[in-house]
Amino acid sequence: MIEVRGLSMRYGRTLAVDDLTCTVKPGLVTGFLGPNGAGKSTTMRAVLGLEVPASGEALVDGRPYASLRRPMRTMGALLDAGAVHGGRSARDHLGCLARSNGIDRARVTAVLDQVGLTDVAGKRIGGFSLGMKQRLGMAAALLGDPAVLMFDEPLNGLDPEGIRWLRGLLRSLADEGRTVLLSSHLMNEMALTADHVIVIGRGRLIADAAMNALAAHFQGDVLVRTRHPERLTAIMRAHGGTVVAADDGARVARSAALSAALSVRGLDASEIGVLALSQGIALVELTPRAASLEEAFMRLTEDSTEYRSESGTTPKETVR
Numbered sequence: 001m002i003e004v005r006g007l008s009m010r011y012g013r014t015l016a017v018d019d020l021t022c023t024v025k026p027g028l029v030t031g032f033l034g035p036n037g038a039g040k041s042t043t044m045r046a047v048l049g050l051e052v053p054a055s056g057e058a059l060v061d062g063r064p065y066a067s068l069r070r071p072m073r074t075m076g077a078l079l080d081a082g083a084v085h086g087g088r089s090a091r092d093h094l095g096c097l098a099r100s101n102g103i104d105r106a107r108v109t110a111v112l113d114q115v116g117l118t119d120v121a122g123k124r125i126g127g128f129s130l131g132m133k134q135r136l137g138m139a140a141a142l143l144g145d146p147a148v149l150m151f152d153e154p155l156n157g158l159d160p161e162g163i164r165w166l167r168g169l170l171r172s173l174a175d176e177g178r179t180v181l182l183s184s185h186l187m188n189e190m191a192l193t194a195d196h197v198i199v200i201g202r203g204r205l206i207a208d209a210a211m212n213a214l215a216a217h218f219q220g221d222v223l224v225r226t227r228h229p230e231r232l233t234a235i236m237r238a239h240g241g242t243v244v245a246a247d248d249g250a251r252v253a254r255s256a257a258l259s260a261a262l263s264v265r266g267l268d269a270s271e272i273g274v275l276a277l278s279q280g281i282a283l284v285e286l287t288p289r290a291a292s293l294e295e296a297f298m299r300l301t302e303d304s305t306e307y308r309s310e311s312g313t314t315p316k317e318t319v320r
């Protein structure tokens with residue numbers, strides 16, 4: 001388990017992490033999401049004890065990482081896949097790590113196999129692609145067979161096959177009961193990878209929710225096009241619908257040119273159709289629209305920016 005409690009991190013005048021509290025639980029793949037500069041890497045560095053917090057703390061299995069007796073056996077991390085000695089072979093690199101951490105040499109062979117690098121284990125790391133370096137970084141993180149794993153943007157540089165492989169690996173690690181945290185700034189990628197998401201914006205917690213709860217929270221709307229928007233809006237509101245003018249877009253058919261587009265939430269398409277019929281209102285279009293998680297993410301992180309510009313503070317909105 002990883003616990004972050006009231007963590008704040010500063011770089012000079014920049015408050016990179018602002019009173020962040022969250023828990024990463026075992027048995028789940030947890031996505032750590034936020035736009036560029038949100039504070040994900042800084043939080044991960046704090047978890048590894050690489051930065052000193054301005055306040056608060058980050059604990060791994062109940063203890064600060066720096067105080068762990070055998071850190072690599074408790075937690076494996078990959079922050080920067082490029083930060084390896086290019087002159088060594090993959091096997092030598094892992095062998096050195098194993099030796100200096102008192103880890104059985106047999107683990108080197110095991111993790112090389114686990115990440116699919118056995119065939120190139122004797123080659124110099126300098127000639128590795130970014131995807132291969134990501135796999136090597138994974139191997140190093142797995143070397144101590146730790147119960148907690150943390151990866152910063154591990155999907156970067158992987159081709160589609162590599163991404164599929166990594167998703168399978170993360171799933172199997174979580175299924176073994178390990179704690180798995182990975183960061184990304186791409187919500188759609190995370191939707192296919194994570195069971196749970198922690199979203200931050202400008203260093204503050206925006207959402208901490210199961211992936212399916214987040215998807216349900218951001219259900220899509222129904223696009224309704226009619227020549228009688230006022231009457232239809234009134235009847236839909238009377239029946240619990242939330243109605244706003246919809247973005248008409250550029251692709252309005254000529255037959256719909258005189259109509260207005262409405263975005264409706266709280267009523268489904270069939271309910272809207274029945275209400276329109278009951279009032280004798282013709283509909284030009286009735287389209288349920290699914291919100292992608294990428295949109296949900298944009299809306300979540302936009303909210304934090306909006307509040308900031310209005311009041312100078314960002315609220316802690318936890319979607320549950």
Ligand SMILES: Nc1ncnc2c1ncn2[C@@H]1O[C@H](COP(=O)(O)OP(=O)(O)OP(=O)(O)O)[C@@H](O)[C@H]1O
Nearest residue numbers: 011014016034035036037038039040041042043185
């Ligand atoms: N070494 C540093 N010195 C000064 N400022 C820094 C340093 N590292 C990060 N920052 C600042 O702290 C904030 C958080 O950065 P961080 O790298 O943690 O965000 P991130 O969510 O990981 O972003 P990305 O997705 O771009 O990696 C940003 O405003 C960034 O400019």
